[in-house]
Amino acid sequence: MSSVPLHAGAPSPASTGPLAALKALRGRMPAWLPWFVGRLLSGIGVVLVISFIVFGATQALPSDPARIILGPEAPEHTVDTLRRQLGLDRPLALQYVDWAQQVLSGNLGRSIDSNVPVGELMAGRFANSLTLTLAVAAVAFPLALVLGIFMALRRDSLADRAVLSSVVLFKAVPGFVIGICLVMIFSTSVFSILPAASLLDPSLPAWRQPQYLVLPTATLALSVATYLLRLVRASMIEAMDSEYVTAARLRGVPERRIIWRHAVPNALIPAIQGVAMTFRVLFGGAVLAEVIFSYPGIGNTLNAAIEMRDLPLIQGIVLVITVGVVVINLAADLITVLLTPRLRTATRIRARSPGLRNAASLWRTGKSWRVSV
Amino acid sequence: MSAHVSSLRAVLSARQVRFGLVLTLAVVGFALFGPLFAPHAPTDLVGITYGRPTAGAPLGYDYIGHDVWSRVLAGGVSVVWMSLASAAIALAAGTALGLLAAFARRRVDQAIVWFTDVFMAFPDLILVLLIVSMLGRDHWIIVLTVAVAFAPGVVRLSRGIALGVVNQEFVEAAEMMGYPRSRILFREILPSILTPLLVHLGIMLTWAVGMLSGLAFLGYGVAPPAADWGLMINENRAGLLIQPAAVFGPVLLIALFALGTNLLAEGVGRVTSRIEERRS
C-alpha cells in the first residue's frame, strides 16, 4: 500500500514498427494515432505474456489443490478422482489451451473451493473493490488537488511546511499500521462509532452500506493522498515558475486568471499519471486494508484463493487485475498525450516522453529531475 | 572532485537530511547492536501470556510468554538487512538493465522495456505473494522477490536518465574521440545518474520496510520462532487491547525506520535538485 511502483508508462519504442507501416496513412489521421495503435498492440502482447505467466505461476504453486480442498481425511484414491475431474492430471500445455479458450469465450471456470463460477464470484468482489477504490478516489483526489494547489500558492509558508512535514509521516508509515490505529481509535478502544469489520451484506451494493466503507477508505486515502498531494504541489510550483506564466504576468493578465486558466490545467497533466498510479496501487495494494477490515474485496479473495490453491480463481483474479492495469496505463498515456499540445501534434513522439518521466519523478520525490536534453 | 565534496557538504547541511540520517542510523544501530543487550534469548519462555510490563520486562510479555523487550532488541536485524538487501539488489540489477537498454538501444532496449511493462502490470504485493507461496519463505527468497518487484521501476528510472545523458554533447564528444565505452560509462554517465539513483534507493528502502512488514503481517514473511518486528505485529495483534506494548514497540521502530529512510532520501533529492537548479 505504501509502496508505489514507478512507472513512466510512456509511449513505447515498440511502436516504431507499426508506426512505419502506418506512415503512408499519416496525412489523414491524427498525429498521435499511429503511436496509440502501436501502444495498443504492445499492450495486447503484454496481456498474452501475462496469461502465460499467470497460468504457469499458479500451476507451479506447490501442493495439490485436490488434496487441500478435500482435507487430510480423504483417501488417496478419492483425491485422484477429484484431480481427474478437475483436469489437473492432463499435460500443462493442454490445460493452458483449454483455459485460454474458455477465457476468450468469457468463461473463467469454476472455483475448486466453492464450486461457484469464478466469474460470478469475482463480479461481486470486484464490485466491492471498485466501490472502495472510487470512494478513496473521491476523498483523496479533491483533497490532494485543493491542498496541493493551495500549498503551492503559499509555498514555504508556515501552513505549507506544517502540512508537508505531517504528510511525510503518513507516507512513510506502512498503510496497515495506519489501519490498525484507526480501528483502535474509532471502533474498539477509544470510541466505538464505526464498525471494525466491513461485513458487507452481499444482497445490497456496497455503496448503499457506507458505514462499512468509512474506515477502509480513510486508511487507503491517507496513504494515497499524501503522494498525490505532493505531486500536485510540485507540478503546480513548476507551472507557476514557467516562462508562460511569467510572460502572462508581464502582459498584465490578472493573477487569478493566470492560476486557474494557465497554471492549474498544466499542473494537472502530471497528475493524470499520478491518478493512474493510484488506481494501480489500489487495485493490487488494497490487500492489507481488506484483510484488516475483513472487507470482502478482491484482495482478500485472492489471499484466500492462494492459501487454498483455488487455481481457477487465482488465475481469474490475477488476469483481470493485470489486464486492468494495462488498460489504465494505456488510458493515462492517451489522455496525457491528448492534453499536451506539444505531444498531440508531434509527428513522431519521442520514445520516452520527458513529461511522463517527470511525472513519475515528481510522484516519488515531489521534485522533478532536471535532465537537460 | 571538489564539486562532489561541496555538494555532499550541502546535502549534509540540510536539516531534513541530517534528521533523516540520524533517525536511520539510530534504528540501524539499535537493530545491529540490540541483540547484544537482550536480557533473554528471543525464544525463552519467561513470563505468562500477554503478561503486563514489569520492572524486569519493560515491555511485558507476548502471546506465549517471550520477553517483548528481548524480542524487540533481537527482531530488527532481519528487518534491516532484508530491506537493505532487497533495495540494493533491485538497484544494482535495475541499473544494469537500464543502462544496458539505454546503451544498446533498438532491439535490446525494446525487449527490456517491454518486459518491465509486463512485470509492472502485476501489482507489487500480488507478485510477491505469488512468488513467495510458490518458492517458500526462506529469507533470501523473500529478499529476491521484493527486489524483483522493485527492479522494473529502477530500470525505467536509470534508462530514462541515462538516455538523457547519452544524448548530451560531452558523451558524443567522448565517443567521437574514441574513448572506450566502459570508460564513458564509468567516468561520465554513472556519476551523473548516481544521485537520483541513491535517492531512489532510499525510497525503495521505505517501500521495502512497508512491504516486508506487510508480508509478515499477512503471514507470508519471516516465520516463527524468529524474532522479527513485522512478525511480532502479526503474532501479538490478538493481544493488542490487553498488552499493547507487544505491538506498539515493533510498530514504532518500523515507522521510525521507514520515516528516517524517507526523510533522508527526500532530503537528498530536494537538496541536489536545488543545487542543479542553481547550476543551470
Added chain:
Amino acid sequence: MRAGLAAGGGLVLGGLLPGCSDGGKAPDGAAVLTDTPRRGGTVRFGVIEGGQAGNLDAHKPVGSGAFRGWALYAKLWEWGLDARPKLALAEETEVNADATEWTIRLHKGLEFHHGKTITADDVIFSLLRLTDPQLASPYAGYLYSLLRNDVKKLDERTVRIPFEKGAGLVALAECWMSWGGIVPTDYDPVSNVVGAGPYKLKSFTPGQRSVFTRFDNYFKAGQPYFDQVEILDFSDQTGRLQALQARQIDIAPNLPFEQLAFLQADPRFEVVASETDVWHSFDMNLEKAPFDDPRVRKAFRLIADRDELVARVLQGQGRVANDLYSPSDPAFNHDIPQRRQDLAEATRLLKEAGHGNGLDVELVTAGGAGANAALVFAQQAKKAGVNVTVTKVDGSIFTGPKRNDWTFSTGGSVSRPFLLTVQQHDGPRAVGNKTHFKDPRFAELITQALGQPDLDKRRALIGEAQRIQHESGGMLIWGYSNVLDAVSKDIGGVTPDRTGFAGWRTDRIWRRSLTT
C-alpha cells in the same frame, strides 16, 4: 440493552444469566430478558475456517461448509452432548451380531424443507451419494466395507445396510452423525439445496455470508427458535474479535486461546468453555531416524512437560493427555498410568540409543495452537540435550501431498469416538497415518473391535490396542483442549458440550432479549 445485560453479572461459564427471571423487564424497558427458549430474532455467527470458503454439499462438508451443514441437514443419528450418537431422524436401529447388517427405521411423518416426506428411498440415495466414488467425498473412506449394491429398502420407512463378511462396521452411527446428512432424491448441491435441518437456505455467498430461515416442520417440536440465521466467514482472527466487540456478530465459535483473557474481561460476553476430546500431539515418523528407535520415542514422550504445555499453549483450558485419544469413548482404557516428565530417564534412553552427545530434530508445524506447542516443546527439549528446530510452513504445504512424510510434526484432531479416530490416524487403512505406525496385533484388535457390537467385548479389544499405542505408538499426545465459544449475553442455549460443537447447534440456540 447493554446496561441491562451488564447488570446481569460477570463471567458465567456455561450457565444461564443469573438474576433474570422469566420475561423480566430490563431496566430501560426496551428489552425483554427471559430464561426459557423463545422464538424470533436473528443470530449472526462469525466463523473461521482458514481461507476455505467451502460449499453447501451435504456429503462434502469442507471449510465452513461443515458449519452450514449443522443448519441445513439432519441425520439418522446426531451428536449427543456427551459426544455419543443419539437417534435423530431414525426411530429405531438394529445391528446383527457381527455388525454386517444394520436395520434402520425412520420416524413417521418427517419432512424435507421443500415439503416432501422423508422415505427409505431418500436414506438409500443419501448413503449411495456419500459413498459414490465420483462425488469424491473425503469421508466416504470411513464406510470402506459397505456393500453399496446390496443396500435394501424393506418398506417405506425401513432400510437394511449390509457390510462385508468379516469386516462389519459397528461405528456406522458415529460416521453417520458426522457426515451423513439425509437429502431428498432430487437433491443438487448447487441448484436444489434441500435437507431436513433446522434452517432452510436463503442465500449463499462463498467466503462471505450465508443466510438461513427457520424450517417450521423441523423434526424436533418447537425448535428451532430464530427467524433467521446468518453465518459470516472471517479469514482473520483479530478481525472477528473486533467484529464481536463492535457487536456485529453474536457468537464466535472456537476462539483461539490467546483471546480468552481479553473476552473474559468484557462483561458483554460469556465464554462458554466445553471440555472435549480435542487432542494435540507431536507426531513421530516411525520410518525415519531417529524415531525408528522406540527408545527415542519413549524419551520424547518423557521430555514433554504436559502441564506446562496445557498452561501455556491452552491457557490452562484443557487437561493433560496420556498419549491416547478419545477419552470420552465408553471403551477408553483409563487404567494405563499417566506419563509424566522424567528428564533423567529421557536422557538415559537417548544415551542408550546412541544420542548421548545431543540430538537435532526439525519440528514442522503450520500455525495456531500447534505452532505454539512446538515453541514450548523446543524449550523443554533443550533440558534433555535435544535441539528442536521449529519450522513453520503454510497450511497448504503442511496438509498437502507431503503431509505424511514429515519426520516430526505437530498434530491432533477434533473430538471424535475412538473407532473413527483410529481409522483416520494409526489404524489399518488409516489415510492420515503420519507416524507410519503398523503393528500387526494392533491392526487385528482394531479390525475385531470395528465388528464387535457388544460394548464389554469391545472394551477389552480397545483396551489392549491402547496399551500397544501407549507403549510403542508414534504419537506424543500431550493434551486435550477445551473448546471456547464467545457468546453475547443476549444469546441463550449455548451450553458446554463434550463434542466441542456448543456454538454450532443452531437448533438449540435462541435470543434472550428481543427489542419490543
